[in-house]
Amino acid sequence: MSNSYGTLFKISTFGESHGPAIGVIIDGCPAGLTIDEAFIQSELDRRKPGQSKITTQRKEDDTFKILSGVFEGVSTGTPIAIVIENQDQRSKDYSHIAEAFRPSHADYTYQAKYGVRDYRGGGRSSARETAARVAAGSIAKMFLRKYSVDISAYVSQVGDIKAPHFSKLDLSKTEDNIVRCPDSDTAEKMISLIDQVRLDRDTIGGVVTCVIKNTPVGLGEPVFDKLHAELGKAMLGINAVKGFEYGSGFEGITLRGSQHNDEFYNDGGNIRTKTNLSGGVQGGISNGEDIYFNVAFKPVATIMQDQDSVDKNGNPVTVSGKGRHDPCVVPRAVPIVEAMAALVLTDFVLRAKSSKV
Numbered sequence: 144m145s146n147s148y149g150t151l152f153k154i155s156t157f158g159e160s161h162g163p164a165i166g167v168i169i170d171g172c173p174a175g176l177t178i179d180e181a182f183i184q185s186e187l188d189r190r191k192p193g194q195s196k197i198t199t200q201r202k203e204d205d206t207f208k209i210l211s212g213v214f215e216g217v218s219t220g221t222p223i224a225i226v227i228e229n230q231d232q233r234s235k236d237y238s239h240i241a242e243a244f245r246p247s248h249a250d251y252t253y254q255a256k257y258g259v260r261d262y263r264g265g266g267r268s269s270a271r272e273t274a275a276r277v278a279a280g281s282i283a284k285m286f287l288r289k290y291s292v293d294i295s296a297y298v299s300q301v302g303d304i305k306a307p308h309f310s311k312l313d314l315s316k317t318e319d320n321i322v323r324c325p326d327s328d329t330a331e332k333m334i335s336l337i338d339q340v341r342l343d344r345d346t347i348g349g350v351v352t353c354v355i356k357n358t359p360v361g362l363g364e365p366v367f368d369k370l371h372a373e374l375g376k377a378m379l380g381i382n383a384v385k386g387f388e389y390g391s392g393f394e395g396i397t398l399r400g401s402q403h404n405d406e407f408y409n410d411g412g413n414i415r416t417k418t419n420l421s422g423g424v425q426g427g428i429s430n431g432e433d434i435y436f437n438v439a440f441k442p443v444a445t446i447m448q449d450q451d452s453v454d455k456n457g458n459p460v461t462v463s464g465k466g467r468h469d470p471c472v473v474p475r476a477v478p479i480v481e482a483m484a485a486l487v488l489t490d491f492v493l494r495a496k497s498s499k500v
């Protein structure tokens with residue numbers, strides 16, 4: 144089973160949702176980076192469960208401990224191990240799926256592949272694992288500060304309620320409300336919709352948009368490990384993600400080349416483009432313009448309603464969700480998307496250092 148991500152800035156995560164702890168080992172963080180523990184905690188707080196009425200009510204503080212790789216507040220170049228203890232498991236909520244499969248969760252496929260499954264809270268398939276990625280991503284963000292790279296994600300859609308285009312938004316307002324949409328009118332509508340869906344004992348999907356500013360020119364590879372391909376892989380590896388598009392994305396197909404091309408100009412010695420339908424990446428390599436992409440999340444599987452399923456012997460059963468679940472995951476997915484983007488960019492910054500004499 145692969146539990147790792149990255150080429151030079153590598154992470155391995157460990158732990159199950161209802162086990163004693165989860166965590167991450169970061170291998171390849173350069174020495175000499177100041178590690179801001181308050182910032183790690185603030186990133187974990189943005190993702191943690193139980194943070195508002197529109198998220199799962201599982202109460203985890205997600206306080207962490209650094210076990211290695213940091214001395215007197217500075218990275219030492221050795222593996223950084225971070226552990227987060229689980230405190231509010233309620234495994235009895237899962238006894239009904241010890242043998243049965245929730246429709247559209249990971250229960251059936253995991254059981255079919257491994258023949259053994261920690262069914263408590265979804266075990267390894269739970270999005271609780273993403274806390275470990277957010278911890279690692281916060282260190283990647285600290286590294287990227289040296290390059291002034293700025294990564295901002297926000298909720299741009301819940302169900303059919305959409306925020307205005309990001310060029311019309313003030314992304315510094317994303318944290319002003321519990322749904323993490325910087326437009327307050329749209330945010331209110333999104334919150335009411337999620338609340339209604341929750342009362343209906345159902346779930347709903349949404350979109351997280353991410354905008355990355357000040358990316359250095361030259362990140363990404365011209366073949367295979369293209370920057371957008373690695374971003375896509377990182378995003379599609381987040382639980383419940385169903386779609387990824389960058390730049391003009393699927394809407395670009397309706398344009399002509401004459402409308403879609405980003406014409407170049409010389410901006411006082413810097414080569415820039417007048418428009419940016421490329422989304423900051425051309426030929427797999429960053430061109431210095433803003434990188435932007437959308438990540439679509441499904442309405443998650445666990446609903447508080449009866450559904451047809453089977454048990455592991457193929458007998459028909461009725462399964463209904465129990466316990467504490469997210470009616471819509473996008474508010475908590477915002478820091479996860481940012482963390483995965485930071486991991487990809489950090490890896491490519493380190494790789495770029497060896498691309499020229």
Ligand SMILES: Cc1cc2nc3c(=O)[nH]c(=O)nc-3n(C[C@H](O)[C@H](O)[C@H](O)COP(=O)(O)O)c2cc1C
Pocket residue numbers: 199247248249268269270273381382383384441443444445467468469470472475476479
């Ligand atoms: C932040 C976040 C929270 C989630 N919370 C839940 C949840 O409470 N209940 C649930 O059934 N799925 C939840 N999921 C989704 C499942 O983890 C995911 O659907 C499952 O692992 C199966 O994977 P797949 O949907 O990618 O196929 C969450 C996902 C994210 C990103």
Ligand SMILES: C=C(O[C@@H]1CC(C(=O)O)=C[C@@H](OP(=O)(O)O)[C@H]1O)C(=O)O
Pocket residue numbers: 160190191192199200201203232233236263264265268269270271272274382466467468469
């Ligand atoms: C615990 C977290 O989210 C969990 C993700 C999740 C799932 O199926 O992915 C199901 C729920 O698990 P539980 O029933 O154990 O509360 C969520 O609460 C977390 O994000 O830290």
